[in-house]
Amino acid sequence: MLDRLMIIKQRFDETSDLIIQPDIISDQKRYVQLNKEYKELKALNEKREEYLALTANINEANEIIADGSDAEMVEMAKMQLDEAKDRLPELEDEIKFMLIPKDPEDAKNVMVEIRAGTGGDEASIFAGDLFRMYTKYCENKGWRTSVVDVSEGTSGGFKEVIFEVSGEDVYGTLKFEAGVHRVQRVPQTETQGRVHTSAATVMVLPEAEEFDVQLDMNEVRIDYFCSSGPGGQSVNTTKSAVRLTHLPTGLVAQCQDEKSQHKNKDKATQVLRSRLYEMELAKKQEIDAATRTSQVSSGDRSAKIRTYNYSQGRITDHRIGLNLFDLDGFMNGNIHKMIDELQLVNNTEKLKETEVY
Numbered sequence: 001m002l003d004r005l006m007i008i009k010q011r012f013d014e015t016s017d018l019i020i021q022p023d024i025i026s027d028q029k030r031y032v033q034l035n036k037e038y039k040e041l042k043a044l045n046e047k048r049e050e051y052l053a054l055t056a057n058i059n060e061a062n063e064i065i066a067d068g069s070d071a072e073m074v075e076m077a078k079m080q081l082d083e084a085k086d087r088l089p090e091l092e093d094e095i096k097f098m099l100i101p102k103d104p105e106d107a108k109n110v111m112v113e114i115r116a117g118t119g120g121d122e123a124s125i126f127a128g129d130l131f132r133m134y135t136k137y138c139e140n141k142g143w144r145t146s147v148v149d150v151s152e153g154t155s156g157g158f159k160e161v162i163f164e165v166s167g168e169d170v171y172g173t174l175k176f177e178a179g180v181h182r183v184q185r186v187p188q189t190e191t192q193g194r195v196h197t198s199a200a201t202v203m204v205l206p207e208a209e210e211f212d213v214q215l216d217m218n219e220v221r222i223d224y225f226c227s228s229g230p231g232g233q234s235v236n237t238t239k240s241a242v243r244l245t246h247l248p249t250g251l252v253a254q255c256q257d258e259k260s261q262h263k264n265k266d267k268a269t270q271v272l273r274s275r276l277y278e279m280e281l282a283k284k285q286e287i288d289a290a291t292r293t294s295q296v297s298s299g300d301r302s303a304k305i306r307t308y309n310y311s312q313g314r315i316t317d318h319r320i321g322l323n324l325f326d327l328d329g330f331m332n333g334n335i336h337k338m339i340d341e342l343q344l345v346n347n348t349e350k351l352k353e354t355e356v357y
Helices: 002-018 022-026 028-067 071-099 120-141 170-177 261-291 327-331 336-356
Strands: 110-116 144-152 158-166 179-185 196-206 220-225 241-246 251-255 304-309 314-317 322-324
Touching (some): 002 028, 022 028, 028 071, 071 336, 120 144, 120 327, 158 261, 170 196, 170 336, 220 261, 241 261, 251 261, 304 327, 314 327, 314 336
Antiparallel strands (some): 110 158, 144 158, 179 196, 314 322
């Protein structure tokens, strides 16, 4: 571990010098990438320095205890040794987790698609609840959200809503939210107080840059139409909404959130590019799944991952068997504990793999 940390220290020193070079600063893309690497290496280097200081304290305390000539110093050394020995295993685990190779996709921004599933109007309302939950969470994280396309439900909520999230390590944080979310509660329209089960599907697509996926616009059919609001009423008389159809795959993306046809086309193109990229990523994940079994899936849109039980105030994540009992807080965006546990399980599995191989 110390050998790997020494290599990291050398790279940290390199990035510290590079990041202040004028040619790097003038290249915005390179500067952003290098600055991100610098921050990650800085955090690891700080852990390395703490580790070295801790082991030095342990050696010094052992020497004082072995000498035994000063009873007061020996007593202090024993206290120092106990504290250091308690901290050392924790610090080693922290460093091991930080040394796990990061998925290059994790730093990407995402497109989140929420679609109402089984359950009619109640499913649309639940899709709206999930949209509010995620946007609140993103707001708490300081991330930016932007609605790309929306199809409203007849009794509230959404039949479908697509929104973009941009910030730091967005995909690495939200990717485990992909799958089927199930809700058990008494709908507002239910007169006899019976509990209904409804569902909504969440997809989390890493945002694709032009160099990530080749999109030939000659293979894309472009349709323009009027944006529509609640109840299908026309909200403008110009054809500003855009629908793109990728002819080789049949994938469709549309955007009607912006007033400008050009901006809607740009957003729809980004959605289409992300969907194509997600298709390729899904193929790669299938190959990876053949060589490793992960308890926490990311991207399987057909897997039932979580149940929201309103009568019991309980949220259950079926992949890791975790139950939380703060449903009101959870639906108001306080989902960090669930996400932290999912990331911990995933990282623990990765750590086991690195130790095996």
